[in-house]
Amino acid sequence: MNSNKYVGMDVHLATISCAVLDSDGNQVMSLVLQTKAELVISFLQGLKGTVHLAFEESTCSQWLFEITKPLVERVVVCNPRKLGKPRSAQKNDARDAADLADLLRLNALKGVYHHQRRSFSEIKQLVVIYNQLTEDRTRSINRLRSVFREQAMTIKLDSLALAESVKELPTAGHRERAELLFAEIESITQLREKARHRRC
Numbered sequence: 797m798n799s800n801k802y803v804g805m806d807v808h809l810a811t812i813s814c815a816v817l818d819s820d821g822n823q824v825m826s827l828v829l830q831t832k833a834e835l836v837i838s839f840l841q842g843l844k845g846t847v848h849l850a851f852e853e854s855t856c857s858q859w860l861f862e863i864t865k866p867l868v869e870r871v872v873v874c875n876p877r878k879l880g881k882p883r884s885a886q887k888n889d890a891r892d893a894a895d896l897a898d899l900l901r902l903n904a905l906k907g908v909y910h911h912q913r914r915s916f917s918e919i920k921q922l923v924v925i926y927n928q929l930t931e932d933r934t935r936s937i938n939r940l941r942s943v944f945r946e947q948a949m950t951i952k953l954d955s956l957a958l959a960e961s962v963k964e965l966p967t968a969g970h971r972e973r974a975e976l977l978f979a980e981i982e983s984i985t986q987l988r989e990k991a992r993h994r995r996c
Contacts, residue, residue, distance in 0.1 A: 799844065799845030799846055800819045800847075800848065800901075801817070801818065801824070801843050801845050801846065801847045802816070802818075802819075802848050802850075802898070803816050803817075803840070803843070803847060803848065803849045803850070803868075803897055803900075804817075804849075804850050804851070804892075804893040804894060804896030804899075804900060805849065805850070805860070805896070806851070806889040806890075806893040806896070807831070807851050807852065808831065808889070809831060809855075810830065811829065811830060811831060811889075812828070812829045812830075812836065813826075813828050813890050813892070813893045814827050814829060814893055815890065815893035815894035815896070815897045816843065817894070817901055819901070821898060821901060823894060823897075826894070828890075831856070832923065832927065833919060833920055833923045834920075834923075836860070836864065837864075837867065840864060840867045841867060846869045847867070847869055848868065848869055848870045848901075849864055849868045849870065849871045849872070849900075850871075850874060850896045850897065850899065850905055851873060851874075851896065852873070852875075852876040853873055853875055853876065853908045857873050859919065859923075861873055862919055872900060872905045872907045873907055873908045874905045874906060874907060874908060875906065875908055922991060926988065926991040926992055929984055929987055929988040929991055930988060932984050933984045933985060933988060936977055936980050936984060937953065940953075940974060940981065943970060943974045944961065944965075944974070946970075947964075947965060949964065949965075953978075953981070955978075958974075958978055
């Protein structure tokens with residue numbers, strides 16, 4: 797019995813749409829994962845049989861290649877402009893993932909070269925710090941917004957717009973609190989971008 801599984805992934809920064817086909821082209825699974833290493837690993841480890849995987853070249857393709865390569869029989873990272881057949885007319889992430897899985901099954905994908913650069917443990921640590929920085933940034937943004945909500949004001953996270961809004965706060969304490977929180981957000985944003993580039 798042929799136990800091959802063909803997995804297509806449509807990858808975005810926040811989520812990954814996954815489709816799994818069998819050797820006859822029947823879709824046996826479709827799901828959406830958060831773009832987190834531990835979830836991707838758990839999903840692939842849960843598949844029975846020989847697993848083949850395809851996804852498109854993107855900013856996170858090296859990261860995804862490195863965490864999936866040890867878990868599957870074959871990984872194909874493809875150029876989206878050189879797919880073997882037209883994509884579905886009504887584009888959506890689930891359909892794109894299924895199209896990739898089918899093209900992989902038909903051996904109709906041309907791969908882009910990638911190589912293993914990091915150990916699993918290194919990748920895991922980079923993913924952990926990226927997720928933590930994202931949570932810290934969201935927390936700081938909420939704190940900054942609460943300063944203005946206390947005065948029935950709304951803000952945009954833009955340096956010039958914020959500078960004008962800060963002037964309207966009633967006390968020096970409110971203004972200093974807002975300025976420090978915005979500085980914290982900018983600092984975390986820079987660190988998160990650094991982590992993202994190292995992760996990908």
